[in-house]
Amino acid sequence: MAIDVYWRLPLHGCKGELGIGRANRGDWSPPQAGNLAPGFASGASDGTTFADHVADIARAAEISGFYGGLLVSFPNTDDPWTIAPALARETKTFRFMIAFQPGFIAPAHAARLSASLQRATGGRLVYNIISGGGGPPQLWWGDRVAHDDRYARTSEFLDVLKGVWQQRPFDFRGRFYQIENGGLAPQLAAQPVPEIYFSGSSDAAIAAAGRHADYYLSHLEPWDGLREKLDRVRERAAAEGRRAKFALRFDILARPTAEEAWAEVARAWQTVDKRALERLDAGTGDAVGFARQRAARPRSVSSYRDLDVDGHIAPGLWGGFNLFRGGPGIGVVGSYEQAAAWLDRYLGAGIDAFVLAGTPHLEEAYRVGEEVLPLVRARVSDRVAVPAASQPAFALSSI
Amino acid sequence: MSASFFWTLPVESGEREPARKRAFARELRDERRDRFTYYDYLLQVARATESAGFAGAFVPWSERGDDSWIVAASLAREVRRLTFLPELEPGFTTPVYLAKLSSSFQRLSGDRLAWKIDLERNPAIRRAHGDIVEGADWFARADEFVAAAKGTLSRESFDFEGRFFAVEKGGLKGPLAGRPLPQIYTAGRSEGALAFAAKHADVHLLEGTGDELRAQIDELDRAAARAAESGARLSERPIQRGLRLEIIARHTDEEARQAVTPVKGDPLVGDYATVSRRLDELARLGIDHFILGGTPHVEEALRIGEHIFPRLTAAARPAVRAA
Numbered sequence: 001m002a003i004d005v006y007w008r009l010p011l012h013g014c015k016g017e018l019g020i021g022r023a024n025r026g027d028w029s030p031p032q033a034g035n036l037a038p039g040f041a042s043g044a045s046d047g048t049t050f051a052d053h054v055a056d057i058a059r060a061a062e063i064s065g066f067y068g069g070l071l072v073s074f075p076n077t078d079d080p081w082t083i084a085p086a087l088a089r090e091t092k093t094f095r096f097m098i099a100f101q102p103g104f105i106a107p108a109h110a111a112r113l114s115a116s117l118q119r120a121t122g123g124r125l126v127y128n129i130i131s132g133g134g135g136p137p138q139l140w141w142g143d144r145v146a147h148d149d150r151y152a153r154t155s156e157f158l159d160v161l162k163g164v165w166q167q168r169p170f171d172f173r174g175r176f177y178q179i180e181n182g183g184l185a186p187q188l189a190a191q192p193v194p195e196i197y198f199s200g201s202s203d204a205a206i207a208a209a210g211r212h213a214d215y216y217l218s219h220l221e222p223w224d225g226l227r228e229k230l231d232r233v234r235e236r237a238a239a240e241g242r243r244a245k246f247a248l249r250f251d252i253l254a255r256p257t258a259e260e261a262w263a264e265v266a267r268a269w270q271t272v273d274k275r276a277l278e279r280l281d282a283g284t285g286d287a288v289g290f291a292r293q294r295a296a297r298p299r300s301v302s303s304y305r306d307l308d309v310d311g312h313i314a315p316g317l318w319g320g321f322n323l324f325r326g327g328p329g330i331g332v333v334g335s336y337e338q339a340a341a342w343l344d345r346y347l348g349a350g351i352d353a354f355v356l357a358g359t360p361h362l363e364e365a366y367r368v369g370e371e372v373l374p375l376v377r378a379r380v381s382d383r384v385a386v387p388a389a390s391q392p393a394f395a396l397s398s399i
Numbered sequence: 400m401s402a403s404f405f406w407t408l409p410v411e412s413g414e415r416e417p418a419r420k421r422a423f424a425r426e427l428r429d430e431r432r433d434r435f436t437y438y439d440y441l442l443q444v445a446r447a448t449e450s451a452g453f454a455g456a457f458v459p460w461s462e463r464g465d466d467s468w469i470v471a472a473s474l475a476r477e478v479r480r481l482t483f484l485p486e487l488e489p490g491f492t493t494p495v496y497l498a499k500l501s502s503s504f505q506r507l508s509g510d511r512l513a514w515k516i517d518l519e520r521n522p523a524i525r526r527a528h529g530d531i532v533e534g535a536d537w538f539a540r541a542d543e544f545v546a547a548a549k550g551t552l553s554r555e556s557f558d559f560e561g562r563f564f565a566v567e568k569g570g571l572k573g574p575l576a577g578r579p580l581p582q583i584y585t586a587g588r589s590e591g592a593l594a595f596a597a598k599h600a601d602v603h604l605l606e607g608t609g610d611e612l613r614a615q616i617d618e619l620d621r622a623a624a625r626a627a628e629s630g631a632r633l634s635e636r637p638i639q640r641g642l643r644l645e646i647i648a649r650h651t652d653e654e655a656r657q658a659v660t661p662v663k664g665d666p667l668v669g670d671y672a673t674v675s676r677r678l679d680e681l682a683r684l685g686i687d688h689f690i691l692g693g694t695p696h697v698e699e700a701l702r703i704g705e706h707i708f709p710r711l712t713a714a715a716r717p718a719v720r721a722a
Contacts, residue, residue, distance in 0.1 A: 026574075027573075027574040028573050028574060047509075049506055049507050049509070050506065050507075050574075051476065051503075051506065051507035075499075075571075075572070076572060076573065076575065078502075078503040078506065078507075078575070079496075079499045079500050079502070079503045081468070081469075081472075081500055082468075082472045082500050082501075082503035082504050082507070083503060083507070084472075085468075085469045085470075085472035085473035086472050086473065086475055086476050086507050087476075088438070088473050089442075089473075089476075089477065103493075104492060104493045104495070104496040105491070105492050105493075105496060106490070106491045106492065106528060106529045106530070107529065108491075108527065108528040108529045109466075109488070109491035109492065109528055109529075112466045112528075113466050113468065113469055115466075116465040116466040116469035116470065117469050119436055119437060119438060119465060120436065120438045120465075120469055120470075120473045122433075122436060136567070136568060139565075139566070139567035139568065139569075140495075140566070140567065140568060140569045141493070141495050141496075141566075141569075142493050142494070142495045142547070142559075142564055142565055142566040142569065143493075144565060160529070177529050178526075178529060178531055179526070179527065179528070179529050180523070180526040180527055180531075181523070181526070181527050182527040182528065182529075183527070185462065185463045185464065187412055187416065187418065187437075187465075188465070190418075
């Protein structure tokens, strides 16, 4: 079975190296010498835009073998529904995985946007359905719907989106949406409905995922809890008569040797201050996924080594990536071989796809594509020997 | 002041849709296969529009066509100068989402976005897309929609509490903020549409020529006067008049008349000199913005660039490439 590996497109700017500090790629810091995209020459912007840099990252990822890119969405990002069509001509095969919250676009309109984008890209649109983390960001978006209702709305949204796409006339009367004599124009309806990567860790999320997810996409978590969560998705999907596939999303910091990789973590750690450590536990929303991440962390962190995760299983998961950006904390650190072995472990444990990321996104797309992905054996019977202190228990499980 | 000219993009894929291409005899080697999409043709139209000297491209919303936002965004980086005027349905996204989409469009295009806010779509088509609000409520929501979208775009700290939308501690931040607000275009002769235009629009689009046009100008002037009197108008600038017009121009009047097809509505038809003179007259009548259209869209855009624009007097000549 095909395994799809995506790379993250940082629509909120990118840094030249891992660490606390300004995102000098993108225009979140004041224009000055050393910034890329927008470039800065003779005291003024040189006319390049951040989208030019995002296009370069997409090309780098495509050239080095990634199947597509995740276009992230939160209040401070550029918007995927504008960036993806604008980049359609910049790449040939690269898929655009658009993250979006269904509550903000009417489902029939989302179907139109999507089918049009399929026509613009030759069928390269993929969805990352997110339903919001609650708290102030949700109100920033203008959304007051409560947590579980957001997932009910997401589920209904996808019913309507598929309905107008695949039936004509389509009529619907639900809790959140109502359609009268709907349906896409023929040239739009002829396009395929995008694959759905579905995110969310709560019971309400997993219920919706069981109904709609082609891939259930999770941040990387300690394996025992993650396995339990994937089992629940599998059960819910089975109850719907479906089979969900699984995708994991994480940062990957790989170097020729493990020593070099950890030296990079140690270097980035030098930039960490007290405020960054406090930010680790910030967040007032209702997102269950982030609560799970928080629960996996030690209460007191005084060294980057305290953020080692699953060290009893195998070395090389580090839980501090969210010191340097928003989002999930756990990622892979190690040699190229070790990093590839982690991917193989997860494949062996039933994962079907990955959304990877590294800083800086352009150079690391080349590095991971050129150095790590070729070492992934992908369920071949003579899978690479795991360079671990002990064999990972989960790799041998039957899932 | 010179007039601005936009060209209409064909979103309904009636011409040169690759899926409808005519097959060759098997003996002819044919490398087209599925290599080309309708968007390749739309790009040709956009490039022709820019070459011809138009200042912008109007992208209509049609339930029978590709989506106006996707079409506009897919072309923005591919041409250097055109302003894009997608037609938008208020109510199909949240206002915050329109602001977010628009900020990115401004950032990646160098501020070449304008909004055509559609005020007069058939309610049955709206219901087919999930919009069940009608009448005065519909216009009240459209009013909130534009107010909240503009607030989100232009204020780094923005709160809004309306009947239909609410935003708490909203507003785009950092480089996403501070972009110029898109110019707002409207159209429509209903009371609701004219009141909305008089409050929000930079340009209100009229249709037709002759007496019908004069009647519309009077209606718009009256609505603008009412808004000025009541203090409803938000902009300090007066509303500008635009005109949507199909053009069928040829070397001779006879050729032009032969090119008219029954489905064209009320086009401006004639030889190049006559059509140019009519556009001059319309500009003198107070039309500042022309949104022209013609089929096929590549050939007709180029024809207007070559034969019409050079014949216009200074008052009507396109602002860009006025030589």
